[in-house]
Amino acid sequence: NFVGRLSSAMPKKRSLNIDEPESPEAKKKDDLTPRGMVMATLAILMPPLLAMVFFPTPEDEGFLPSLPKDLWSRKCPVRVSTLGSDRVSSIIPYYHEEWFRIQMTLRSILRHTDMQRIEEILLVSDGNDQQGIFERELKAMHQKVQVIVNEENKGLIVTKMETAARATAPVLMFLEPHVVVTPQWLEPLLARLEEEPKALVMPSLDVLNKDMTTYMRMQFLYWRFEWNLNLIADNPLRKDVDTSAPYPSPATSGGIYAIRKEWWDHLEFFDPELIRWGGDHVEASHKVWRCGGRIEIHPCSRVGHWFREEKDRPYTVQVPDVVRNYKRLAEVWLDGHRKSFYKVKPEAQSMHIGTLKEMKAARERLKCHDMDWYLKHVDVELAWEEDHICIPGASKAQFGCDSAAAPQRSTLDKVMSTQEFRKAQNALSADLRLPLP
Secondary structure (H helix, E strand, O other): OHHHHHHHHOOOOOOOOOOOOOOHHHHHHHHOOHHHHHHHHHHHHHHHHHHHHHOOOOOOOOOOOOOOOOOOOOOOOOOOOOOOOOOEEEEEEEOOOOHHHHHHHHHHHHHHOOHHHEEEEEEEEEOOOHHHOOHHHHHOOOOOEEEEEEOOOOOHHHHHHHHHHHOOOOEEEEOOOOEEEOOOOOHHHHHHHHHOOOEEEEEEEEEEOOOOOOEEOOOOOEEEEOOOOOEEEEOOOOOOOOOOOOEEOOOOOOOOEEEEHHHHHHOOOOOOOOOOOOOHHHHHHHHHHHOOOEEEEEEEEEEEEOOOOHHHOOOOOOHHHHHHHHHHHHHHHOHHHHHHHHHHOHHHOOOOOOOOHHHHHHHHHOOOOOHHHHHHHOOHHHHHHOOOOOEOOOOHHHOEOOOOOOOOOOOOOOOOOHHHHHHHHHOOOHHHOOOOO
16 A cells, blocks of 8 residues: 555665674764765654654544545655645635534644645635634644635635735645545645646545545546536546546646646636636636646545535525626637537526626737637547537427436536547647546
8 A cells, every 4th residue: 555655665774794793883984974874864754754644643543534545556656756846825715614624624734744845724714704713723723824714705716816816835725625635645736836837736536425534536537517617527438547647637626726826827817707606617727728738637646525515515606696607708718619608508698797808808918729729639528519419308499408418417418439539539649638548
């Protein structure tokens, strides 16, 4: 397992010939060499460091969930070097979140993160009442924890924008208040940002049950949108893929990712007219990919996440507001393919969305690729689906489907075959392909 591989990779003591005992003079000379000094330091520091990072402390025993033994690919490096990495501002908005979830999130961060890499942990109470802020408890957990209090609920989009603006570190790490991070979760993300400064890099998200006591490994997947801009987790290969290399994802799930602050600022996130919740992940996905960057998932960075069902959502989401946000984004980013959005989101056509002048000017200023480029080079499934979209349950006159919706889809009754997907992937440049088994 991961810990065993770490132990096997640790420096071994120098082998001695037992028939010829080492003289005190030779031993003293060896101890003064750079290697000897490093080994002596490791002998002192590594046991307590390993205990802190990989094994439960008394206060964490039974509190954080046990991790699956096969969580990491055997191809993942035991340690990831991030000697030149920048420091990180971690941003965690929360609203009507139960205390045990926030506590578990923060305790996993403090336990499994090299805190020398962390500049600040910004927990943002977005309009909670006094009993739901937990400011004293959170600040008591670590000196790098800051609690920002929005007196009124501003919504996720504005909260992210405002907090990113005040963050002081070169790297922004967005997290949600119901996650469990795992050993070595941060280092692969930082290492990748060193290689690709214009990337948005996500960890592989695994599944936590509702009370966050069980951690289940998620198989290979990536994130993308349907033509109604609904987010889906997809695996067109229909099998797990064992890889240690970061791989492209057409979209970001929106809540958990690392990005350089300089790149974030350059892309001018987000449209200030988006209302409260819904759509920031659409804007991020199209801006990053089409304006000079890339979105990736790193399989060696694992974060457990509680995927909330609608009935467990602690706040009300106004669906018309989300559709309005999606319409603004469709008008700015979908170009000649907007008709496909309206075909499966007809209720958006009559909505008033305000002016788009500034958003279209920003796109021009950023010199972004058009939607045709995205369909050809990034999301080949979406290109295939444009000729097959329909509305499950609707009449033929309303673009209804011939049969029931395909699994995990809301705009299709069939999906692209694995053979077609592989052929389309093979036509892409190597840096845009998935790791095909």
